[in-house]
Amino acid sequence: MISVEEALARVLSLAGAPRGEVLALDQAAGRVLLEPAISRMTQPPFDSAAMDGYALRHADLGQRLRVIGEAAAGHPWTGKAEPGTAIRIFTGGAVPPGYDRVEMQENTQRDGEWLTVTAPSQDSYIRNRGCDFSEGDRIEPGRCLSPADIALLAAMNLPQVTVAKRPKVAVLAGGDELVRPGEAPSEGQIISSNDLAVAAIARAAGAEAEILPIARDSQDSLRESFARAQGADLLVTIGGASVGDHDLVGKVAESMGMERAFYKIAMRPGKPLMAGRIGECAMLGLPGNPVSAIVCATIFMQPLIHAMQGLPTGKRRFHARLANALPPEGRRQHYLRARLTEGGDLPVISPFDRQDSSLLSVLSQADALLIRPPHDPARQAGEIMDYLPLFP
Ligand SMILES: Nc1nc2c(c(=O)[nH]1)N[C@H]1C(S)=C(S)[C@@H](COP(=O)(O)OP(=O)(O)OC[C@H]3O[C@@H](n4cnc5c(N)ncnc54)[C@H](O)[C@@H]3O)O[C@H]1N2
Numbered sequence: 001m002i003s004v005e006e007a008l009a010r011v012l013s014l015a016g017a018p019r020g021e022v023l024a025l026d027q028a029a030g031r032v033l034l035e036p037a038i039s040r041m042t043q044p045p046f047d048s049a050a051m052d053g054y055a056l057r058h059a060d061l062g063q064r065l066r067v068i069g070e071a072a073a074g075h076p077w078t079g080k081a082e083p084g085t086a087i088r089i090f091t092g093g094a095v096p097p098g099y100d101r102v103e104m105q106e107n108t109q110r111d112g113e114w115l116t117v118t119a120p121s122q123d124s125y126i127r128n129r130g131c132d133f134s135e136g137d138r139i140e141p142g143r144c145l146s147p148a149d150i151a152l153l154a155a156m157n158l159p160q161v162t163v164a165k166r167p168k169v170a171v172l173a174g175g176d177e178l179v180r181p182g183e184a185p186s187e188g189q190i191i192s193s194n195d196l197a198v199a200a201i202a203r204a205a206g207a208e209a210e211i212l213p214i215a216r217d218s219q220d221s222l223r224e225s226f227a228r229a230q231g232a233d234l235l236v237t238i239g240g241a242s243v244g245d246h247d248l249v250g251k252v253a254e255s256m257g258m259e260r261a262f263y264k265i266a267m268r269p270g271k272p273l274m275a276g277r278i279g280e281c282a283m284l285g286l287p288g289n290p291v292s293a294i295v296c297a298t299i300f301m302q303p304l305i306h307a308m309q310g311l312p313t314g315k316r317r318f319h320a321r322l323a324n325a326l327p328p329e330g331r332r333q334h335y336l337r338a339r340l341t342e343g344g345d346l347p348v349i350s351p352f353d354r355q356d357s358s359l360l361s362v363l364s365q366a367d368a369l370l371i372r373p374p375h376d377p378a379r380q381a382g383e384i385m386d387y388l389p390l391f392p
């Protein structure tokens with residue numbers, strides 16, 4: 001059994017270089033920028049009024065000023081600034097050269113063409129040319145584009161960007177006991193749940209996920225399903241990973257030419273995880289127990305999908321104080337389902353009493369995975385522990 005860290009490194013090495021596509025900006029939110037975006041604009045392109053009011057010269061403060069023109073957004077004034085004058089200006093209007101401040105209209109009194117500043121502001125209320133960004137400024141690749149990024153790219157006059165293609169992920173649940181939600185299970189059958197969760201995690205990570213028809217517990221059925229995954233960047237199987245007579249995923253994957261990266265890791269839940277590559281397609285074989293499948297998808301599949309898009313893959317760990325004492329750990333790194341509550345200096349983390357890897361009802365109440373390294377000694381209430389937020 002290899003460590004979680006070693007397994008993650010091997011999983012990440014299965015990611016090929018991201019492939020790019022050019023998208024219009026209104027399609028690009030949530031996608032990963034793959035090439036630098038270089039601004040074609042300086043913003044603002046001119047000194048711009050931050051308030052509705054009057055543009056004037058600081059040196060003229062204290063005098064009555066003659067209003068000689070008007071500048072509104074999109075309608076610049078092209079005259080010449082003379083001493084003792086002002087121009088009416090509106091927010092976003094270009095401040096003509098020669099004027100060095102804008103007074104907001106609330107602080108002025110207007111009498112025909114004459115203007116008196118009744119209470120000069122502290123601020124000059126001018127947004128200087130280029131105070132936001134300049135032509136040639138860059139947004140570097142490797143970031144997931146937020147709504148703010150989309151607005152910035154638009155303001156930079158970049159109507160389209162090169163982003164990473166969404167990795168294609170095929171999700172395959174297998175087992176004679178499985179039927180789809182909504183179907184009537186016969187004796188001995190249960191509802192397939194894991195594939196829906198895994199596909200949801202894949203989509204949230206940026207993938208295009210397809211849920212394949214459930215494979216039966218036969219080599220032929222699995223082979224057929226593997227063939228359906230052709231063209232995917234990643235095949236994620238669920239179940240059939242362990243050592244039972246009906247656990248056929250490893251056998252079939254190998255018969256289809258899988259180069260195995262590893263099988264079995266020192267992780268709880270998730271021991272029988274396998275990973276490898278079949279031709280161009282990466283493969284992750286998740287254990288069938290629902291919590292094991294979902295935790296493994298969170299710890300391994302999600303970073304792999306990020307790597308396939310050129311995103312950073314590190315998961316930030318957080319600290320919390322343990323609510324109750326815990327016994328020593330065994331040789332596997334343990335991810336305990338836990339709940340966070342507010343605490344003094346740090347949040348308080350309470351692992352659930354029941355940690356069996358079949359318990360979806362517990363996982364669904366958890367908002368964190370408490371991480372205990374292999375051979376972690378007994379812990380007292382109040383000790384500081386690491387955790388990962390679940391489904392943030
Ligand atoms: N003799 C041993 N038995 C087991 C070991 C072991 O080391 N030696 N490991 C245990 C561990 S740990 C895990 S985890 C499981 C993983 O087994 P498989 O990956 O082969 O999973 P299955 O046997 O196919 O299923 C396990 C369990 O999960 C249910 N399941 C499967 N797929 C789905 C699905 N899509 N939706 C909902 N539930 C699903 C399945 O019905 C089983 O109940 O092996 C242990 N055994």
Ligand code: MOO
Pocket residue numbers: 267268269270271272287289292357
């Ligand atoms: O590792 Mo299994 O995933 O403990 O249930």
